[in-house]
Amino acid sequence: MKFLDALLGRSKPVRSELDRLFAMSTAALTLKVNLGLESSGRAGICFRPLTAGRFAEAEEELRRMGGIGERATNTRITFQTDEHGFRWVVLEDPEIEDLVAAMHMISLTLEEHGFGDRLLAAVFKFFEKGRPLFWIYNYKRGAFYPLVPAGEGQQRDNPAELRLRSLLEGELPMEADLERWYPLWGIPL
């Protein structure tokens, strides 16, 4: 099929893969126990909004869910727009399991509102000895990869990232293609 699509120049929106997000809830334990990586309690979903009207509706539902979530599990939800024009749903919860569950639920809600193929990435923020690092989940690839910012400016600590990959392989569905380890700069977490 791929060959035919290429031959005829057809492209379809790639479906988002949501369920592999759950791998983070078990991986977080390994990160904490074996590597001393602490969850910052903050995570975000980044997506490209389509039209304002439909989006407002979805956001309204998310806010409602947020209200319910806050009462049930203490997950706080806020919204932001970044400099690229992408929308962020920022979640806060000290319990990583709740955080992951909420991430999944929100992704599902966004998908139901037709934003499925607009989902770009889910980001989990961790701390390693006070240094922030991120696990980025690419919805379209259904895979995680690390982002360890280094110093000032848009620099990455590649060795640290590769080390994280080698240690978490088998626990997290890992993005195998290094060329797709695109960073996100200025993550609002």
Add this chain to the structure above:
Amino acid sequence: MAKHWYAEDKQLTVRMLLVMFLLAALYLGFIAVLWSSGMNIGGVVLIAAVLLGLQYYYSDRLVLWSMGAREVSRSEAPALHGSVERLSALADIPTPRVALVRTSVPNAFATGRNPKAAVVAVTTGLLERLNSAELDGVLAHELSHVRHRDVAVMTLASFFATVAQLLMRWMFWGGVYGGRRREGAAAMMLIYFASLVVWVISFFLIRALSRYRELAADRGAAAITGAPSQLSSALLKISGTIQKIPTRDLREVEAMNAFFIFPALSGDALSKLFSTHPSLEVRLAQLKELEQRMERR
């Protein structure tokens, strides 16, 4: 006592022993053929011994000369000397001499007939590209070659291959200019083909052995530095893999819609047989496993 994380890799050891055994069997068969042919091949063996002996004894000077490496003093390259000293202390070997090759190609090698006469050389391209931790990984790999006495092992492993090669050449020229003794012709043919077979098979066996020695040196490097990721990061950098990790923002790329690219085809299996070094994937996989075992401890 619990097994250490860098404890020997059984599979690698078995493979190495198997290759050495095959090589020994091949050489013994070769000796048997030479013996049964009733020809006096003592001269050829002697020449091979002298040739390889010289190559072995002068390996440091020979290799440095052929690579265009220049020995550098402590004052010329204090940081490099410092790293080599520290790592050889950790590896418990005498500090080797240090040499530098002026080329932008990132590379490193070690030579010398024994740890006392060893030289570790790096290229300027390597120094420019790697940070100090990665350089430590590469230096530790080279020091492992020294510690494992790889020059001696490989010289020994290729001894009868050299004999076979010499015989082949000798037979060839003998066949062209000689041919005076008709009765010896059959024996000559036999030796020629035996040499050919030995030379070809040993070529592949020696290359396999070389690949296993490289993997062993990678393990050795991990044991010395205690940080397998330093070497993997260096290997990735040298091979250009780390340049693959983008720094461009995902949102910019997404906006460009340049997201769906066909995966590149991977290399073929045949080239593996001819190479003296294991593939990057194999080396990284081993280092990765060491890293995992280390963390799990």
